[in-house]
Amino acid sequence: MSAPVAQTTGTAAVAEAAAEHHQGHHPALQHHFENLEQQADAATLAMWLFLVTEILLFGGLFVGFAIYQTWYPELWHAAHKKLDPVLGTVNTVVLLVSSFTVAYAIRMAQLGKQRATSWLLGATIALAGVFLVVKYFEYSHKIHEGLLPGAAFSHAELAAQFSNAHVFFSFYFLMTGLHGLHVLAGMIVLGGLLWKNARGAYSPEYFTPLEMGGLYWHLVDIIWIFLFPLFYLIK
C-alpha cells in the first residue's frame, strides 16, 4: 500500500490494519482503489467519458459541415470531385485494419503473449504511419492545385464558378487536419504502450492501459469512417 501513512505509531498501525486486505496487491494498484477491478472500472468509465468529449469536439465541425452543405450544395458537389476517392478508400482500409491489429494486441495481452502484443502494437503504429503518408500526398496535391482555405485559395476553375469555393476546403483541412492530429496522438500513445509492454508492464491480470489505448484508437478510426463518405462520396 503506497498510501502516505502518517508517522505516529498509532495511526500507522491503524492504516496498517486497514491495509490488510490490500496485502499482496498488484504493483499497478493505486492507493485509493480497493482492487484492480475497481481501478479498471474507473479507468474505463473515464475513457468513455473522454471519448464523449472527443465526439462533441468533432461534433461542432460536423454540424458546421452539414449547415454549409445545405447552403452550398452545388459547391459541395463540385469541390468534392477534387478529392481522390481511391486514396480515401485506401486510407479507410488502412485504419480499419489498424483497428483490428490493436484489438488483437489486447487479446494477445489477455493471453499473456507479450511478444505477439508488441508486434501487433507495432503493426498498428505502422498502419497509422501509412495513413499519414497517404494524407501527406493528398495534402500536397491540394496545396499544389491551390485548393486551400481562405485567401490562399487559387483554383481558377472553382473560383470562376463559385464565390466562396474555399469554404469547402476550409472544412476539409480543418476536419481531416484535426483527425490527423488525433492519429498522431494515437501513434504517440500506442508507442508508449509498446514501450511499456516490451518492458513487461502488462499481464493477463493487468492490461487496462492497453484497453484504454485501444478504445482511443477505435475512436480515431470511427471518426474517419464518418469523414470519408461525407467528403469523398457526395452524390
Add this chain to the structure above:
Amino acid sequence: MTTEAPAPATAELRGEPAPSYLQEPRGLWSWLTTLDHKRIGILYLISVTAALFVGGLFAMLIRLELISPELSFFSSTLAYNQAFTLHGAIMVFMFVIPGIPAALGNFVLPLMLGAQDVALPRLNLASWYFWLAGSALMIGAILAGGIDTGWTFYIPYSSTYSREGDAVLLALGGVFILGFSSIFTGLNFVVTMHKLRCRGMGWFRMPLFLWAIYATALLQIVATPVLGITLALAMVERAFGVGIFRPELGGDPVLFQHFFWFYSHPAVYIMILPAMGVISELIAVHSHKKIFGYRAIAFSSLAIALISFLVWGHHMFTSGQSQVAGAVFSFLTFLVAIPTAIKAVNWVATLYKGQIALRTPMLYALGFLFVFIVGGLTGIFLATVSINLHLHDTYFVVAHFHYVMVGGTVMAFLGGLHHWWPKMFGRMYNERAAKLGWLLVVGGFIWTFLPQFIMGSRGMPRRYATYNMEGLEVHQPLHLMSSLGAWVIGAGMVWTLCYLVYSIFKGRRAEVNPWRAVSLEWDVPSPPATHNFPIDPHVDFGPYDFERIDEATGLIRPGPESQRLLAAAAVKTLPPGAEEENSG
C-alpha cells in the same frame, strides 16, 4: 480490555493527532506535485481567489468610469471596452466556473463519499496546471494590448474589428485551455462518484452538494468540448480567414453565436448548480433539520442540467432567429423555472421549524435565497420574447445575470467557504468579523445592482463607456449609486480575505464537527490527515440524519458495522503492551 466502549468516531481513533494534510509532506515542491485532492482544492482556492480579486478590480474601474456621463477615468472608449471584456472573461472562465467545483468540490467530494481520493488524482493535478496555463495566456492577452471583444468573443469583433489581433488569439487560446481544465475536473468527479463511494454510500445517501456537482460535471463534460471547437474555429478564422464565421468570406457570424451559446448557456448552470448544492448543505446543517424533499432537490439538479441544453437560443432573440425558434426557445426557457423553484421551495420548507443558527454560512444561504430568487424571476422576464426585445442589451440584463452569478454563485461560494473553512484549515474565523463581511457583501451587492434593474428597464444600454447622449444622462444618479455600492462589495471582499487569512494563524482551533453536521467530512479531524480515513468508512445513515449526532461529543455516532470495524482497528492502535495489561 478496559476500553469496551468502541471508539466513537474515526477522528478519535488516532491516539496521537496525525499530522494534517497541511503539515505533511513539507515544502513548496510537495504542494506543486501533490496528488492529494485536499491540497489541489487549496491550490485551486488560492488561484480562483486571485482571479476573483483581479476580475473585481476591473469591475471597480468600470464603475469608476460610469460615475460620470462623459469619458472621465479611462483615456479612451477602447480602454473601457477592454476593462469590461477582461472583467467578464476573468470572472466567468477563471473564477465562477472553477470556483465552487474545483476549489470546494475538490476538497470535500472524496471526503463526503468516504473515498481516499478522487478516481484520477494525476488528472486532477493536471486540471490545475491547465488552469494556470490558460490563465497565463489570458494575462498574456492583457500584456499584448488587451481584448475589447466582450467576454463572448462575438464575430466579427474577434475576427475582424478587434484592434489587437495577437491579444485576441491569446485570450481565445487561454479560454480553450481553461476548458480542458474544466473537463478534467468534471470527468474526474463523475468517475469518482460512480466508482469510489464507500460501503453503504448509496446514491441517495450522498449529500445534495454531490448531486449538484454530478449534474455540473455532466454539463462540463458534454458542453465544454463544443466551446473548445468554437474557440478553435474563431482562432483559425482570426488568423487565416477561413470563411466559417466571417460573412465577407462566405461564413455565418450567427453560427458562432449558436455554437458559443450551446456551450455557454449550459455553462451558466455549470456556474449556478454547484452553488445550489452548497445552499442545500448550508440550509440543512445550519437549521439542524433533515432536508425537505431530498429526492426532489437531487433530481431537479439533473432536470436543470438537461433543460439547459435546450435553451441557448434565448440569447439570440434579436440576432435574426426565426420567430418559431424564438417562441420555442422562450417556452423551453420557462421550463428552467420549475426545477429551480422546486429547490427554492424545498429550502424554505427545510427552514420551517428548523433550529436555525444565524451563523455566517446560514446568513450567506439566506442572502442567496433572497437575491437569487430575484435573479431567477427576472430571468423569466428576459425569456419572454416581447419583453426581451425591449430589455435586450440593457442594464436589466446586466443586473439579472449579476443577481444570479454574484448573488447566487459568489454568495454560495462565500457561504460554503465559511462552512468548510474550519475543516480546511482547522481554525475558526471570528464570527463577528464574518458577519460584518456578510453585511458589506450582501448589502453592497443589492446597493450596486438594484439600481441597474431600474435604469435597464428605463432603457440604459449596457457596455456604453459614455452616456452623455439621447437623454441617457438622467441615469447618472443611479449610476453613481451603483458605483458606490461596488466599493462596498470591494471593501467586504477585502475585509473577508483579511479575517479569513488572519484566522489561519490566530483563529481558535476548530473541533472535528463544529456545526454538528452528519456528512462524512465532519467525521475526520480538522484539518484532515493526509490519508483521509484510517479505515474505509461504512455508512448506514443519510447525510441529514441529525439524530446521529452524539450531543455530548458533537461527533457522529457510528453504526453497528462501523463500530465493529473501528473496534477491530482500535485494538491494533493500542501501544504494544497495553493489550497485555488489559487482558489481566
